[in-house]
Amino acid sequence: MKIKIMSVFGTRPEAIKMAPLVKELAARENFESLCCLTGQHREMLDSVMEIFRLKAHFDLNIMQKQQTLSSITTRTILGMEEVFKEAKPDLILVHGDTSTTFAGALAAFYHKIPIGHVEAGLRTYDKYSPFPEEMNRTLVGDLATLHFSPTMANAENLRKEAVQGEIFITGNTVIDAMKTTVRADYPLELMDRLTSQGRRVIVLTCHRRENYGEPMENIFRAVRQIVKTHEDVEVIYPVHLSPTVRECAAKFLGEEQRIHLIDPVDVEQMHNLMARCFFVMTDSGGLQEEAPALGKPVLVLRKETERPEAVHAGTVKLAGVAYDEIVRLGNALLDDQSVYEAMAKAVNPYGDGNACRRIADAIEWHFGLRKDRPENFLP
Ligand code: UD1
Numbered sequence: 489m490k491i492k493i494m495s496v497f498g499t500r501p502e503a504i505k506m507a508p509l510v511k512e513l514a515a516r517e518n519f520e521s522l523c524c525l526t527g528q529h530r531e532m533l534d535s536v537m538e539i540f541r542l543k544a545h546f547d548l549n550i551m552q553k554q555q556t557l558s559s560i561t562t563r564t565i566l567g568m569e570e571v572f573k574e575a576k577p578d579l580i581l582v583h584g585d586t587s588t589t590f591a592g593a594l595a596a597f598y599h600k601i602p603i604g605h606v607e608a609g610l611r612t613y614d615k616y617s618p619f620p621e622e623m624n625r626t627l628v629g630d631l632a633t634l635h636f637s638p639t640m641a642n643a644e645n646l647r648k649e650a651v652q653g654e655i656f657i658t659g660n661t662v663i664d665a666m667k668t669t670v671r672a673d674y675p676l677e678l679m680d681r682l683t684s685q686g687r688r689v690i691v692l693t694c695h696r697r698e699n700y701g702e703p704m705e706n707i708f709r710a711v712r713q714i715v716k717t718h719e720d721v722e723v724i725y726p727v728h729l730s731p732t733v734r735e736c737a738a739k740f741l742g743e744e745q746r747i748h749l750i751d752p753v754d755v756e757q758m759h760n761l762m763a764r765c766f767f768v769m770t771d772s773g774g775l776q777e778e779a780p781a782l783g784k785p786v787l788v789l790r791k792e793t794e795r796p797e798a799v800h801a802g803t804v805k806l807a808g809v810a811y812d813e814i815v816r817l818g819n820a821l822l823d824d825q826s827v828y829e830a831m832a833k834a835v836n837p838y839g840d841g842n843a844c845r846r847i848a849d850a851i852e853w854h855f856g857l858r859k860d861r862p863e864n865f866l867p
């Protein structure tokens with residue numbers, strides 16, 4: 489009898505990071521691998537499913553325009569009822585810290601289905617930042633039986649919290665995903681045109697709920713100022729489909745010729761854009777892991793980060809959300825070669841590309857199908 493594993497995810501970053509794992513599970517004799525999408529994101533999720541050629545066995549299709557946290561949570565829990573009744577999985581996997589993650593895990597708990605948490609143990613220990621992600625991942629830590637932590641520090645957080653179950657240090661699956669997406673010959677029309685004209689291109693993304701309003705306005709005003717004072721600098725910003733974000737970006741950045749507001753790009757384009765940019769400015773979690781692996785400096789547009797490893801390695805700086813500091817750090821990277829060179833180094837504190845193998849091995853071990861526990865990822 490095969491162990492039936494259902495991966496439940498719904499947003500772009502979860503899909504990108506679960507894709508290589510779903511494939512690894514499907515390739516193993518011991519497992520039947522099922523995908524259940526909540527559809528918390530629609531277009532951005534479908535784009536990832538297409539790129540990685542993943543098949544959805546169930547799709548709750550919950551997304552609504554300007555959805556609230558309550559609507560995502562309740563629609564997911566109710567939708568999962570029917571799915572669990574029909575599929576009867578032996579284990580569900582959730583990823584990270586979105587509302588899909590939390591609601592999917594809670595729904596599984598109500599059915600006494602064991603939960604594996606991928607990307608477990610990241611913490612800021614500030615309940616409201618990132619909001620609601622810090623509480624989503626903390627609560628899932630209490631619900632899960634198997635905890636797959638990317639780094640040693642993440643695992644240490646879970647040990648301190650005395651979570652029940654088994655903790656494995658696996659590396660982050662995003663580094664596995666990047667093995668197939670980054671290619672020197674990947675065609676990128678806008679980026680290649682700009683760099684061939686000698687432009688230095690900053691890749692920008694910004695979407696977090698706690699940055700809505702004044703912080704996001706400060707960030708965008710700072711980016712505009714940096715561009716205005718550097719004639720050879722251009723910005724490519726694939727703008728998240730959230731109406732709140734799109735409105736703010738259009739208002740503060742829409743008029744500036746050298747700031748290119750484009751629609752979200754698919755994950756292959758995104759990884760290759762980062763690989764060819766000068767540096768990255770972002771409040772995204774995923775980009776903080778990907779850009780260092782590509783040797784690109786990152787300014788994090790947030791007050792804290794649950795990913796301190798690349799900050800310690802020197803590739804990432806926490807810029808905050810205040811105008812003056814963002815301008816200062818952006819200018820330093822553009823004007824002072826020694827500052828740039830100190831940050832532009834490829835570091836891989838988040839994984840070695842074998843996270844999915846370790847996770848699949850750990851699940852086999854948990855179900856008594858393998859003798860040895862997988863070795864931990866050590867950077
Ligand atoms: C969600 C996650 C956040 C994660 C982010 C990744 C929660 C609470 N937040 O935030 O942790 O960092 O995804 O991007 O789980 N929309 C579309 N099409 C899409 C996707 C979104 O139109 O394909 C629009 C919809 O109007 C939707 C809005 O964006 O209501 C916001 O989406 P939502 O998932 O609620 O929040 P995110 O900011 O994307």
Ligand code: UDP
Pocket residue numbers: 500501504693695726727751752753754755756758759771772773774775778
């Ligand atoms: N990404 C993408 N297209 C875009 C912007 C981002 O494919 O236009 C990818 C990015 O490379 C990373 C993930 O989406 O893998 C990050 O998603 P996001 O920033 O939305 O969420 P977070 O990581 O902050 O939860």
